[in-house]
Amino acid sequence: MQDFATTLxxxxxxILLGDADLIEIIALSLRxxxxxxxxxxxxxxxxxxxxxxxxxxxxxxxxxxxxALMGLPPxxxxxxxxLMLSAAGPLGPLRLLYTPTAMIIAQTILxxxxxxxxxxxVIEDLHSEYAEQFASLGVGPLDRVAAxxxxxxxxxxxxxxxxxxxxxxxxxxxxxxxGNINHVxxxxxxxxxxxxxxxxxxxxxALGVVLLAIAVIVxxxxxALRASAVRSAYA
Amino acid sequence: MPDVxxxxxxxGRATPASAPAPLLMQARGVSxxxxxxxxVDGIDLDIREGRRLIVMGSNGAGKxxxxxxxxxxxxxxxxxxxxxxxxxxxxxxxxxAMVFQRPVMLRRSVIANxxxxxxxxxxxxxxxxxxxxxxxxxxxxxxLAKRPARxxxxxxxxxxxxxRALACTPRLLFLDEPTASLDPASTLAIENLISTAHARxxxxxxxxxxxxxxRRLGDDIAFLHAGRLVETGPAARVLExxxxxxxxxxxxxxxxxDDLSSPHTSPTP
Numbered sequence: 001m002q003d004f005a006t007t008l009x010x011x012x013x014x015i016l017l018g019d020a021d022l023i024e025i026i027a028l029s030l031r032x033x034x035x036x037x038x039x040x041x042x043x044x045x046x047x048x049x050x051x052x053x054x055x056x057x058x059x060x061x062x063x064x065x066x067x068a069l070m071g072l073p074p075x076x077x078x079x080x081x082x083l084m085l086s087a088a089g090p091l092g093p094l095r096l097l098y099t100p101t102a103m104i105i106a107q108t109i110l111x112x113x114x115x116x117x118x119x120x121x122v123i124e125d126l127h128s129e130y131a132e133q134f135a136s137l138g139v140g141p142l143d144r145v146a147a148x149x150x151x152x153x154x155x156x157x158x159x160x161x162x163x164x165x166x167x168x169x170x171x172x173x174x175x176x177x178x179g180n181i182n183h184v185x186x187x188x189x190x191x192x193x194x195x196x197x198x199x200x201x202x203x204x205x206a207l208g209v210v211l212l213a214i215a216v217i218v219x220x221x222x223x224a225l226r227a228s229a230v231r232s233a234y235a
Numbered sequence: 236m237p238d239v240x241x242x243x244x245x246x247g248r249a250t251p252a253s254a255p256a257p258l259l260m261q262a263r264g265v266s267x268x269x270x271x272x273x274x275v276d277g278i279d280l281d282i283r284e285g286r287r288l289i290v291m292g293s294n295g296a297g298k299x300x301x302x303x304x305x306x307x308x309x310x311x312x313x314x315x316x317x318x319x320x321x322x323x324x325x326x327x328x329x330x331x332a333m334v335f336q337r338p339v340m341l342r343r344s345v346i347a348n349x350x351x352x353x354x355x356x357x358x359x360x361x362x363x364x365x366x367x368x369x370x371x372x373x374x375x376x377x378x379l380a381k382r383p384a385r386x387x388x389x390x391x392x393x394x395x396x397x398x399r400a401l402a403c404t405p406r407l408l409f410l411d412e413p414t415a416s417l418d419p420a421s422t423l424a425i426e427n428l429i430s431t432a433h434a435r436x437x438x439x440x441x442x443x444x445x446x447x448x449x450r451r452l453g454d455d456i457a458f459l460h461a462g463r464l465v466e467t468g469p470a471a472r473v474l475e476x477x478x479x480x481x482x483x484x485x486x487x488x489x490x491x492x493d494d495l496s497s498p499h500t501s502p503t504p
Binding site: 129130132133135136137138139140143147150151152232233234235 | 303306307308325328329331332333335339341342343351352354355356383384385386403
């Protein structure tokens with residue numbers, strides 16, 4: 001086995017040269033994960049805001065459920081989505097198994113509870129501050145949810161990025177429903193898993209470096225945003 | 236409407252010769268007893284159009300709770316709040332506005348705070364722009380219009396909160412210690428805004444701990460003690476010659492405890 005420094009050097013070479021396979025894998029990773037996060041936000045933000053801003057019977061149970069679903073094991077989600085999409089499953093006729101769409105579905109299921117549960121907490125905290133003023137102004141239910149979501153926008157951006165972080169680094173679900181098919185469903189994490197076991201450490205490590213870089217960039221962006229939000233007391 | 240008031244703010248003796256202003260709102264036996272604890276207990280109170288009612292009383296007397304009951308933010312355990320002859324409802328709440336002791340600022344600019352309050356009442360377009368301009372000018376916040384509301388000073392935030400409430404053109408304005416913890420200059424600015432609102436015919440109900448402020452801004456005083464209304468009357472009369480032991484003790488700066496105090500323990504009856 002080559003020593004680590006040589007492997008790392010070759011890996012960085014792949015990145016710097018813009019290796020076509022590497023670019024394709026990164027692009028698919030980002031497409032799948034960003035799509036899943038956008039869909040998860042479209043569902044999770046309003047859902048979390050509704051649970052956070054209103055009192056209704058069963059609210060405590062919904063909160064517990066959302067919090068519990070945050071810890072969904074990816075392989076279980078992958079298995080369930082696989083069963084749904086497989087030829088014998090209820091959604092089999094859609095023929096989505098082993099497509100990027102299947103991966104987006106699996107990651108959406110993983111990320112939506114995270115977005116919803118964190119949003120619920122953020123909105124509930126903000127609402128406890130605003131509730132009396134809103135009642136006094138006569139703010140209707142729709143305006144209330146919209147105003148809370150808007151005023152919590154910086155915190156909610158962090159929520160979305162937490163979802164992104166979870167999805168982009170996840171391997172268990174996407175490898176089951178995507179199948180890690182070259183040029184079709186191969187993303188960064190599944191490639192790392194496969195290439196490592198095949199001994200192709202350069203590509204695996206190059207993707208690892210890119211994943212780490214994405215994590216660093218995302219976190220730096222979050223911190224910069226929050227700092228500017230704090231300066232204007234919007235956070 | 237039949238006259239069912241039990242206590243009028245003017246109180247019989249000090250009523251001016253002219254007829255009392257029309258009744259705007261009434262509390263009829265309003266009580267609030269969470270888990271049986273009578274925090275507000277059987278309040279009967281008349282609020283008359285265009286008057287400035289000052290609510291006084293020591294900490295924990297139930298002033299803020301009474302104000303929230305009158306505004307409809309909480310529902311009474313028993314009794315009812317009547318607004319212009321009818322039970323208080325959402326439509327009635329929209330004819331009222333309230334400024335809280337700690338101003339609630341949306342995480343937006345000054346101007347967006349004003350726009351929001353008007354937008355939720357369905358006021359848009361040129362009318363909204365006109366009212367926002369007017370509110371900024373009245374509160375002297377024009378230069379700060381684009382600033383985030385939450386970086387303003389305490390006095391500026393309270394001016395904005397008051398301007399936001401007034402932009403909704405309420406008939407009645409509730410003020411819960413609007414100048415608590417403000418410096419004299421900010422207090423004066425707030426008092427001027429309140430006086431301007433009153434001059435426009437807005438009925439004022441204000442909680443304060445400040446006797447000077449009660450004298451400056453009050454037409455009538457309602458004095459609460461331990462959740463009960465112990466005295467009402469014209470401001471000057473209540474401040475000079477309070478008839479209840481609780482009001483007398485409070486105005487003299489003495490502690491007043493229900494069980495220990497009785498009329499004969501008070502120095503000047």
